Amino acid sequence: MKTRYAYIWLFTLLTAAFWITGCSRGKQKPVWRFAIEETRGSVQDAYAQKFKQLIEEKSGDTVRVKVYPYGTLGASDQLSELLYNGSLQFSMASPGHIGKMIPEVQVLLLHYILSDDPSINREVLNSPEIREQFDTLFAEKGFKLLSIFSEGWQVWTANKPLRSPEDFEGVKFRVMTSPLLMAAYEAYGASATPLAFSEVYSALQLKMVDGQVNPVFAIEEMSFYEVNDYLIFANQAQFYTTCLVNRKFYDKLTPEQKVWVDESIEELRDYIFETQVKFNEERLKTIRDKNPSVKVVYLEKNERGVFREASKSVRKMFDEMAGPRGATLLESIVSKVEQLEKSASQ
Numbered sequence: 001m002k003t004r005y006a007y008i009w010l011f012t013l014l015t016a017a018f019w020i021t022g023c024s025r026g027k028q029k030p031v032w033r034f035a036i037e038e039t040r041g042s043v044q045d046a047y048a049q050k051f052k053q054l055i056e057e058k059s060g061d062t063v064r065v066k067v068y069p070y071g072t073l074g075a076s077d078q079l080s081e082l083l084y085n086g087s088l089q090f091s092m093a094s095p096g097h098i099g100k101m102i103p104e105v106q107v108l109l110l111h112y113i114l115s116d117d118p119s120i121n122r123e124v125l126n127s128p129e130i131r132e133q134f135d136t137l138f139a140e141k142g143f144k145l146l147s148i149f150s151e152g153w154q155v156w157t158a159n160k161p162l163r164s165p166e167d168f169e170g171v172k173f174r175v176m177t178s179p180l181l182m183a184a185y186e187a188y189g190a191s192a193t194p195l196a197f198s199e200v201y202s203a204l205q206l207k208m209v210d211g212q213v214n215p216v217f218a219i220e221e222m223s224f225y226e227v228n229d230y231l232i233f234a235n236q237a238q239f240y241t242t243c244l245v246n247r248k249f250y251d252k253l254t255p256e257q258k259v260w261v262d263e264s265i266e267e268l269r270d271y272i273f274e275t276q277v278k279f280n281e282e283r284l285k286t287i288r289d290k291n292p293s294v295k296v297v298y299l300e301k302n303e304r305g306v307f308r309e310a311s312k313s314v315r316k317m318f319d320e321m322a323g324p325r326g327a328t329l330l331e332s333i334v335s336k337v338e339q340l341e342k343s344a345s346q
Contacts, residue, residue, distance in 0.1 A: 034090040054264035111311040157228035158211030174212035
């Protein structure tokens with residue numbers, strides 16, 4: 001009950017603050033509120049801070065962008081509600097969370113549907129035929145999709161190398177609270193264990209779980225390398241997030257303001273791709289420097305192929321959860337990946 005009252009209070013406060021700043025344009029700059037699902041210094045923070053810089057420059061400093069790091073306004077589910085209600089204007093929303101509202105978006109959680117080449121994946125997810133499907137899904141829920149971007153490969157950590165499904169047998173493996181992700185790791189033979197992100201380190205330390213999965217930057221940030229000896233790159237999936245704007249807010253912007261937003265998002269495409277690559281490379285080096293005994297394993301193509309086959313059983317579950325439009329989106333992505341990989345090999 002206290003949490004519910006706290007949320008109502010927060011909603012009221014943010015709404016009031018937005019209207020106060022919006023109604024006093026002559027005296028005070030309007031503030032655009034942007035919430036992220038990660039802490040300061042993260043990939044999402046780099047994106048939001050660059051967006052803030054670009055908007056404030058393009059507007060001639062007539063608009064201010066305020067970035068709210070994770071935890072400031074609540075958990076990810078609450079951020080989606082605040083964005084939907086208009087208390088936030090912009091927000092990050094990862095598929096594992098926004099997928100509860102838009103099941104089809106969970107296609108980005110599926111393993112081995114994209115390429116081993118991140119540049120091909122970026123082209124696929126920004127292609128007109130794929131973006132049109134995503135745009136429609138988000139618009140129906142009151143959001144405008146600004147971008148989909150990768151934060152790097154999802155990397156397994158454990159106290160032994162995980163090179164085959166047999167290696168996963170008996171392994172208690174922490175995953176996000178997502179039926180699809182739980183099913184994916186159970187298909188590999190693991191005992192999938194959903195836990196809050198903040199509980200993972202202690203769970204690993206106390207042997208409540210044996211391993212987990214996260215991008216390199218998160219592994220370094222949360223010091224998981226202190227309690228797991230191996231980092232395993234299986235290229236099963238990258239960690240994707242979406243950047244959203246409240247659709248009613250966007251539609252009410254002046255033509256000039258829409259140009260500021262659209263141009264900033266376009267400029268961020270290359271910036272965030274290059275930033276996350278550099279970010280994860282630097283964090284991996286930091287991990288190795290802090291703990292030289294950590295072993296980094298890169299699975300061979302044939303090893304990844306075994307996991308790829310095991311992962312296909314989860315696609316049927318996705319089709320049931322996401323319905324015909326989800327199945328069409330999945331088919332479109334797989335087809336586009338195959339097309340671009342074929343072109344790249346010629």
